[in-house]
Amino acid sequence: MTHASTARPGNRTWGAIATGATLLLGVLWAFPLLWAVLTALKTEEQAVAQPLQWLPTTPTFTAFRDVLTVGNLPRWFLNSALTSLAITLATVALAALAAYAFSQLQFRGKNILFWVFLAGIMVPFEALLIPLFRLMNDLGTVNTYAGIILPQIVSPVAVYVFKGFFDQVPKEIREAAVVDGANEWRILWNVFVPLSGTVLWAIGIVTFIAAWNNFLWPFIITTSPEMMTIPLGLTQVQDAYGLRFARTMATAVLGGLPVVLAYLIFQRRVTEGFLTVTGVKG
Amino acid sequence: MRDTLTPQARVQTGVPRTTRRRPPGGPIALLMLAPFLIAYLLFFVFPIGRAVQLSLTQSSLTATGPFVGLANYVQLVGDSDFWASVLHTGTFALYTVIPVTLLGLLMALAVNRLVRARNFAQALFFLPFVLPVSVVTLLWQWILNSSFGLVHALTGTEVAWFGEPGTAMPTVAFVTVWWTVGFNMLLFLAGLQNVSKEVYEAAELDGAVGWKSFRFITWPLLWPVTTLVLTLQLISSLKIFSQVYILTGGGPFNSTRVVLEYMYDTAFQNLDAGYASAIAVAFFLIILLVSLVQAALLRGRS
Numbered sequence: 258m259t260h261a262s263t264a265r266p267g268n269r270t271w272g273a274i275a276t277g278a279t280l281l282l283g284v285l286w287a288f289p290l291l292w293a294v295l296t297a298l299k300t301e302e303q304a305v306a307q308p309l310q311w312l313p314t315t316p317t318f319t320a321f322r323d324v325l326t327v328g329n330l331p332r333w334f335l336n337s338a339l340t341s342l343a344i345t346l347a348t349v350a351l352a353a354l355a356a357y358a359f360s361q362l363q364f365r366g367k368n369i370l371f372w373v374f375l376a377g378i379m380v381p382f383e384a385l386l387i388p389l390f391r392l393m394n395d396l397g398t399v400n401t402y403a404g405i406i407l408p409q410i411v412s413p414v415a416v417y418v419f420k421g422f423f424d425q426v427p428k429e430i431r432e433a434a435v436v437d438g439a440n441e442w443r444i445l446w447n448v449f450v451p452l453s454g455t456v457l458w459a460i461g462i463v464t465f466i467a468a469w470n471n472f473l474w475p476f477i478i479t480t481s482p483e484m485m486t487i488p489l490g491l492t493q494v495q496d497a498y499g500l501r502f503a504r505t506m507a508t509a510v511l512g513g514l515p516v517v518l519a520y521l522i523f524q525r526r527v528t529e530g531f532l533t534v535t536g537v538k539g
Numbered sequence: 540m541r542d543t544l545t546p547q548a549r550v551q552t553g554v555p556r557t558t559r560r561r562p563p564g565g566p567i568a569l570l571m572l573a574p575f576l577i578a579y580l581l582f583f584v585f586p587i588g589r590a591v592q593l594s595l596t597q598s599s600l601t602a603t604g605p606f607v608g609l610a611n612y613v614q615l616v617g618d619s620d621f622w623a624s625v626l627h628t629g630t631f632a633l634y635t636v637i638p639v640t641l642l643g644l645l646m647a648l649a650v651n652r653l654v655r656a657r658n659f660a661q662a663l664f665f666l667p668f669v670l671p672v673s674v675v676t677l678l679w680q681w682i683l684n685s686s687f688g689l690v691h692a693l694t695g696t697e698v699a700w701f702g703e704p705g706t707a708m709p710t711v712a713f714v715t716v717w718w719t720v721g722f723n724m725l726l727f728l729a730g731l732q733n734v735s736k737e738v739y740e741a742a743e744l745d746g747a748v749g750w751k752s753f754r755f756i757t758w759p760l761l762w763p764v765t766t767l768v769l770t771l772q773l774i775s776s777l778k779i780f781s782q783v784y785i786l787t788g789g790g791p792f793n794s795t796r797v798v799l800e801y802m803y804d805t806a807f808q809n810l811d812a813g814y815a816s817a818i819a820v821a822f823f824l825i826i827l828l829v830s831l832v833q834a835a836l837l838r839g840r841s
Contacts, residue, residue: 272652279649280656283663286717289678290666292689296681309692355575362568370572377583379830383778383799384823387600387806387816388589389582394601408582416575441567470671472781477807491673492785495680502681509677516669524662527669528725535771537729537764 290513297321297507304502320507324494329482330508333490337515340405340475340486341468347410348464349457356419357445361431371420377413383473390477404478405486409468415460418534422456423449459530462523466516487512594816600806604813611817621818623793624801625825627708631783631797632776634712640768642716643723644761648753650724651731661728665721672781675718680786683710701786704794711786711795715779723768730764731757766837773833777826798822 296304297320299313324330358364359371389408390399398404426449434444450457472488479485482493494508520527532538594611597604615621650660667675682689683700691697700710734757742756780799783789789796789804796804802822806815 275649276653276656279653279660282649283660287663287666289682289717292682293678305687307692309689351575351578354571358568358571362565362571364565364568367568374579377579379827380583380587381774381778381823381826383780384819384826385583385586385590386803387812387819388586388593390806391589391593391601391812392582392586407578411575411578411582413579441571445571466669470669472672476781488671488673491671491677495677500687502684502687505677506681509674509681513670513674516671517666520666520669521662524658531722531725532729535726535767537726537767 290517293506293509296503297510299503301501301503304506305500320501320503321511324504324508324511328494329485329490330494330511332483333485333487334511334515336402336405336484337469337487340402341465343402343406344409344468345461345465347406348412348415349461351410352412352415352419352460353450353453353457354445355416356423357441357449359416360420360423361444361449362441374413374416377411378417382408386473386477389474393478398478400479400481400484402484405475405484408474408478409471412460412464414534415464418456418460418536419453422453426452455529456533458523458526459533461530462519462527463530463534466519466527469516487515590816590819593813594820596813598811598813598816600810600812607813611814612821614814615817615821620793620796621798621801621821624796624798627795628777628779628797630708631712631715631779631795632773634709635715635776636769636772638712639716639720639723639772640765642720643768644727644765646720646724647727647731648757651728661724664724667718668721670718672718673785675714676782676785679710679714679717702791704791707787707791707795711782714786715782718782719775723772726764726768727761730761734760769837770830770833774826774830777822777829798825 295311295313298316298318299310300317300319303310303313355374359367393399393404393408396404398407430448430452431444434448439447469486470488471486475486475489479489482490485493491508491512495505529538593603595606595608597607597610646664650657650664653660680701683691685691685697685699698706700706738756738760739752742752747755778799779797780803783795783797783800784803787795789800798818799822802815802818805818806812
């Protein structure tokens with residue numbers, strides 16, 4: 258970039274070598290993903306053939322077909338999709354509402370309450386597993402969607418990020434809406450929500466990926482195979498398939514596909530999302 | 540919606556201003572806060588109190604037993620299994636925090652100088668991070684399989700990487716580094732983009748190129764990102780559970796049993812929720828202590 262523009266001729270060779278080395282390392286780094294796809298396209302015999310066969314001689318979708326027709330994989334997909342979407346929508350809605358109140362409205366105890374919420378970031382979710390399990394057990398929500406969803410919708414970080422964004426909206430915009438007679442709900446929905454496209458996407462995508470990938474909470478709250486989500490279900494398949502490596506890799510590929518696709522399609526938004534949520538980018 | 544009325548409107552509708560000096564927006568704010576507040580109290584604040592309360596009792600997983608005071612904590616202090624799990628967690632942090640930070644920085648420096656292939660290279664390094672933990676563990680269990688895996692085929696080694704006390708934890712750490720380093724690369728890349736070209740151009744006139752330019756410009760300007768990465772990384776290392784649970788189950792011979800795994804085993808296998816809650820409270824205190832110490836150290840450096 259900067260260096261290239263002022264590069265001396267000798268530097269150009271080095272630059273090309275460095276570029277080549279970076280790309281080579283990148284390919285090596287991502288190779289396990291490719292290896293999983295290649296294995297999933299083999300027959301079981303080819304997968305364990307000695308000596309190693311790099312490419313499937315005749316690519317076959319048998320392994321994919323098998324894991325999609327036998328076993329719980331389709332159900333796990335459904336469970337993951339439903340719970341992740343519900344968690345994402347609820348997290349964004351709850352956080353946006355709370356952040357609007359903190360950012361735009363005046364009420365007693367506002368600052369103290371906001372700091373209480375922020376302090377929540379310090380407490381690791383993992384330390385609350387036992388009381389949360391007991392609570393959900395008392396509420397009768399073990400092995401239900403509600404049990405999976407509810408404890409995952411509380412995100413002080415999302416409130417913080419939304420508030421930071423709402424704070425930057427010029428005061429005149431809200432005042433104009435007030436003069437026009439709009440009430441607070443209308444201002445939030447018709448003015449602030451449309452304005453916050455970027456931050457909405459950022460929080461939404463990061464929440465969705467985190468919810469889809471969450472292992473620990475579904476692991477605690479579900480016991481029956483029918484209620485498991487993808488990350489949890491995948492830990493069961495190796496026992497189920499034993500030494501069926503092509504099938505095991507086919508389930509792994511399918512289990513990772515939604516998030517990989519989400520990343521490849523929304524690369525820029527995913528990147529911005531993670532940077533926004535960690536506070537590197539505002 | 541009388542609460543959203545402006546002061547002028549209040550006068551018109553005859554609401555006396557002097558009776559209450561409550562700022563406008565109070566009730567509506569409460570309504571807007573209510574959903575989050577209720578969820579926060581129910582699924583966050585209440586469990587915190589409950590964890591502390593349970594840690595002072597002898598309880599099973601579903602029924603609250605008798606109050607035993609600090610007995611669980613006394614037992615915890617003398618529990619060599621607990622301290623072993625603390626040691627294993629520390630070992631994991633040692634194996635991961637520095638590598639994942641340094642490697643993330645190197646990747647960011649390498650990717651940042653690319654022009655055309657930049658997004659492609661960034662995706663290659665970042666992709667593992669978006670995968671669920673169980674996809675990652677399935678991948679590496681296959682690659683490291685001692686009879687049929689890729690590493691066996693290429694090197695002939697028959698090491699059961701996750702099954703031997705000497706290699707289990709380093710291998711779990713290696714898999715974690717592969718899985719998560721892309722995120723740190725992303726943070727460093729963002730940091731590098733905030734360094735303006737003019738700074739480098741000015742420095743180049745002063746003869747700062749190559750290593751010097753990195754040492755005196757890039758590194759200091761990246762320090763805030765570095766502290767962020769170190770902090771996030773250390774805390775997430777202390778919270779290690781899933782990879783270890785899936786890959787080794789805490790074995791072999793408990794050699795990889797980390798604090799959260801010990802807590803999980805105590806609560807959900809031995810059904811001793813009282814003692815497990817004491818472990819949970821201790822775990823929280825350890826995280827709090829480490830983040831405070833780290834914050835103090837990092838502030839000292841910058």
